[in-house]
Amino acid sequence: MEHTNHLQAIGDLHSWHFERCAGFQSIVESCGWKGNLYKKPQDIYLHSGIFKEIKLISMDVQDDILLLKSSGTSGTNRSHIYTDRFTRISQQRALQEIITKELLIDIKDKPAYYVIENPKTIQGRGIEEVGYDARFAAIKGFSTFGKGMKYLLNENNELDLNSLENLRNERGNVFIFGFTASVYLYFIQRLISLNIRISNNDVILLHGGGWKKLEKYGISNSELKKSAEKTIPNINCVNYYGMIEQTGSIYVECKEGFLHTNNFGLIITRNNNLDICKYGEQGIVQSLSVLPKSYPGQSVLTEDIGIIYGKDDCKCGKGGLYFKIIGRLPKTEIKGCSDVYY
Numbered sequence: 001m002e003h004t005n006h007l008q009a010i011g012d013l014h015s016w017h018f019e020r021c022a023g024f025q026s027i028v029e030s031c032g033w034k035g036n037l038y039k040k041p042q043d044i045y046l047h048s049g050i051f052k053e054i055k056l057i058s059m060d061v062q063d064d065i066l067l068l069k070s071s072g073t074s075g076t077n078r079s080h081i082y083t084d085r086f087t088r089i090s091q092q093r094a095l096q097e098i099i100t101k102e103l104l105i106d107i108k109d110k111p112a113y114y115v116i117e118n119p120k121t122i123q124g125r126g127i128e129e130v131g132y133d134a135r136f137a138a139i140k141g142f143s144t145f146g147k148g149m150k151y152l153l154n155e156n157n158e159l160d161l162n163s164l165e166n167l168r169n170e171r172g173n174v175f176i177f178g179f180t181a182s183v184y185l186y187f188i189q190r191l192i193s194l195n196i197r198i199s200n201n202d203v204i205l206l207h208g209g210g211w212k213k214l215e216k217y218g219i220s221n222s223e224l225k226k227s228a229e230k231t232i233p234n235i236n237c238v239n240y241y242g243m244i245e246q247t248g249s250i251y252v253e254c255k256e257g258f259l260h261t262n263n264f265g266l267i268i269t270r271n272n273n274l275d276i277c278k279y280g281e282q283g284i285v286q287s288l289s290v291l292p293k294s295y296p297g298q299s300v301l302t303e304d305i306g307i308i309y310g311k312d313d314c315k316c317g318k319g320g321l322y323f324k325i326i327g328r329l330p331k332t333e334i335k336g337c338s339d340v341y342y
């Protein structure tokens with residue numbers, strides 16, 4: 001999709017949420033953005049922190065709503081995202097289009113699905129009063145692309161050797177999903193220390209989120225990839241970037257190690273004055289998604305720092321903007337207009 005189409009869709013969503021979400025309307029009006037809903041849709045954004053502070057919901061009929069909560073450890077400070085059935089279906093469809101295209105997964109002949117997760121984190125934690133946990137939602141969301149679901153960790157976060165043996169005996173393709181830090185700390189590093197090689201023919205390892213923890217250990221994405229290839233020679237180790245406010249429209253890493261925008265999502269980077277950066281310049285990442293209709297998550301200013309390197313000329317041959325996430329803002333330093341609301 002060309003950028004003009006993304007921006008047009010974002011303009012439509014701004015207007016949709018302006019009419020249906022009191023919180024969004026009041027922010028837009030107070031920031032003097034009303035005239036820009038269509039004119040400059042890229043300049044209207046909510047800071048991701050606002051979803052932790054106020055209830056933002058945009059629906060006429062408030063039924064069939066699922067509350068999705070971010071997986072923060074500090075119980076009170078979690079994002080609250082309200083999704084209705086329509087939004088969930090379009091998010092799942094987008095995810096399917098992105099995953100089948102980028103990872104070449106054939107959903108008619110699904111690979112075996114393994115998660116680098118402790119079953120305790122997930123079991124008994126479904127759709128319940130406390131809400132839908134983002135970690136659970138991701139594991140479940142990606143389970144559509146594989147068959148069965150086996151945990152590679154036990155309840156003490158150790159490698160489950162039986163499960164690992166099953167994986168090594170799989171004859172067909174294998175799809176492994178995990179959060180970046182768990183993939184490195186609980187899986188790859190342990191395989192290396194136990195001197196276990198996984199020599200299956202075709203292993204896709206998709207990982208995302210949780211990289212903050214890994215940063216603490218000084219491990220980069222390319223180092224993770226190298227270690228993974230050492231112990232699983234036929235692996236396709238792929239990172240993705242996504243956020244709870246924009247489930248479905250994730251950005252997937254290409255062979256050259258860059259994340260790419262796609263039909264559903266677009267990235268903008270902004271400097272400290274919140275002006276749009278040039279290619280190659282590092283800035284605060286703003287992410288646009290054409291999917292959210294039950295909450296105003298269509299344009300979110302994150303706390304991540306990234307660099308957009310260019311458009312349509314990545315060596316991998318794929319189109320779109322190609323970018324990298326290189327870190328996180330030390331503290332919330334952004335002085336955007338929507339900041340005053342929390």
Ligand SMILES: [Zn+2]
Pocket residue numbers: 254255256257258260314315316317318322
């Ligand atoms: Zn590329």
